[in-house]
Amino acid sequence: MSGKAHAIAVVVRSDPRWAALIARDASADGKFFYSVKTTGVYCRPSCGARPARPENVGFHPTAAAAERAGFRPCLRCKPDQPPLAERQAAQVAELCRLIESSEEVPSLEELARHAGLSVFHTHRVFKAVTGVTPKAYAAAHRARRVRAELGKNGTVTQAIYAAGYSSGGRFYEQSNEVLGMTPTMYRAGGARMEIRFAIGECSLGSILVAATARGVCAILLGDDPEELAHDLERRFPRAHLIGTDAGFEQLVAKVVGLVERPRASVELPLDIRGTAFQQRVWQALRGIPGGTTASYAAIADAIGAPGAVRAVAQACAANPLAVAIPCHRVVRSDGGLSGYRWGVERKRALLDREAGA
Numbered sequence: 420m421s422g423k424a425h426a427i428a429v430v431v432r433s434d435p436r437w438a439a440l441i442a443r444d445a446s447a448d449g450k451f452f453y454s455v456k457t458t459g460v461y462c463r464p465s466c467g468a469r470p471a472r473p474e475n476v477g478f479h480p481t482a483a484a485a486e487r488a489g490f491r492p493c494l495r496c497k498p499d500q501p502p503l504a505e506r507q508a509a510q511v512a513e514l515c516r517l518i519e520s521s522e523e524v525p526s527l528e529e530l531a532r533h534a535g536l537s538v539f540h541t542h543r544v545f546k547a548v549t550g551v552t553p554k555a556y557a558a559a560h561r562a563r564r565v566r567a568e569l570g571k572n573g574t575v576t577q578a579i580y581a582a583g584y585s586s587g588g589r590f591y592e593q594s595n596e597v598l599g600m601t602p603t604m605y606r607a608g609g610a611r612m613e614i615r616f617a618i619g620e621c622s623l624g625s626i627l628v629a630a631t632a633r634g635v636c637a638i639l640l641g642d643d644p645e646e647l648a649h650d651l652e653r654r655f656p657r658a659h660l661i662g663t664d665a666g667f668e669q670l671v672a673k674v675v676g677l678v679e680r681p682r683a684s685v686e687l688p689l690d691i692r693g694t695a696f697q698q699r700v701w702q703a704l705r706g707i708p709g710g711t712t713a714s715y716a717a718i719a720d721a722i723g724a725p726g727a728v729r730a731v732a733q734a735c736a737a738n739p740l741a742v743a744i745p746c747h748r749v750v751r752s753d754g755g756l757s758g759y760r761w762g763v764e765r766k767r768a769l770l771d772r773e774a775g776a
Contacts, residue, residue: 424474431473461485466496550727553693635689640761700734717768
């Protein structure tokens with residue numbers, strides 16, 4: 420190596436951008452680009468190409484600056500195009516629109532052909548971006564459509580076919596999972612479905628406990644008992660709401676005991692209703708041991724959807740079963756308490772009780 424090349428190498432190695440380049444740091448993408456004079460190309464910091472010798476490397480603030488210096492874009496990392504994450508998000512958004520607009524749910528092979536990717540890569544990228552598989556996304560979309568159609572179509576059968584189900588039989592097999600009840604009952608706003616409920620007081624304020632024949636469907640905390648009752652009514656506007664009896668009081672006592680001792684091992688029959696993604700998140704929450712916490716990012720990783728941190732937070736916020744599904748154990752990556760459906764102070768109180776148990 421000549422003296423001049425050695426001097427260039429020393430300068431490049433001392434530049435903080437060299438460390439990002441060697442680490443292939445994706446967070447540095449867009450902040451700068453580097454060129455390699457022996458190949459005549461420029462790349463993103465995260466490019467997977469073989470590392471260049473430092474004496475051959477130059478740094479550029481923008482892709483345009485690199486091209487003005489006479490370098491062409493790398494065919495591997497495509498630095499003249501949007502970042503990979505943006506390209507994948509746009510690609511998956513297009514696949515979502517295709518699923519939503521198709522009469523029949525497209526197969527994974529059809530989606531892969533549309534995206535110009537392999538079947539494996541399509542499945543992996545779709546799940547990374549949305550947090551669910553294409554099949555689960557299609558099922559959730561049809562569930563939303565059938566709910567909407569049940570509210571406006573003349574008959575349940577018309578609503579089922581308008582929502583994209585190929586047969587009524589296939590939908591009825593899944594109707595309890597999709598709607599939590601029969602389609603006729605859903606269309607009637609939960610009419611004839613019996614929900615027992617009770618409102619009481621606990622150390623965290625007012626508490627409402629509601630249950631169907633399948634199990635507890637709501638544990639709501641708040642300051643205003645009347646507002647808790649209205650919340651339940653909004654969920655099931657035409658269900659038959661029944662006051663408590665001695666048997667139900669025993670169930671309520673178990674729930675209150677769980678609030679007072681959130682680490683206690685209390686077996687509660689649960690009637691859990693939510694989208695496929697919400698159910699996966701809630702299942703992961705139930706796996707967090709009492710007295711410990713997990714970040715939203717850790718939950719996203721646990722369900723195989725590392726890019727769905729925001730969706731995980733939304734699923735936590737939609738949880739209707741306080742303490743039974745312990746969304747209070749989910750915190751920010753820095754350990755700080757974030758929002759909680761029933762108030763951050765209640766979240767802090769529950770965590771303090773678990774830590775001191």
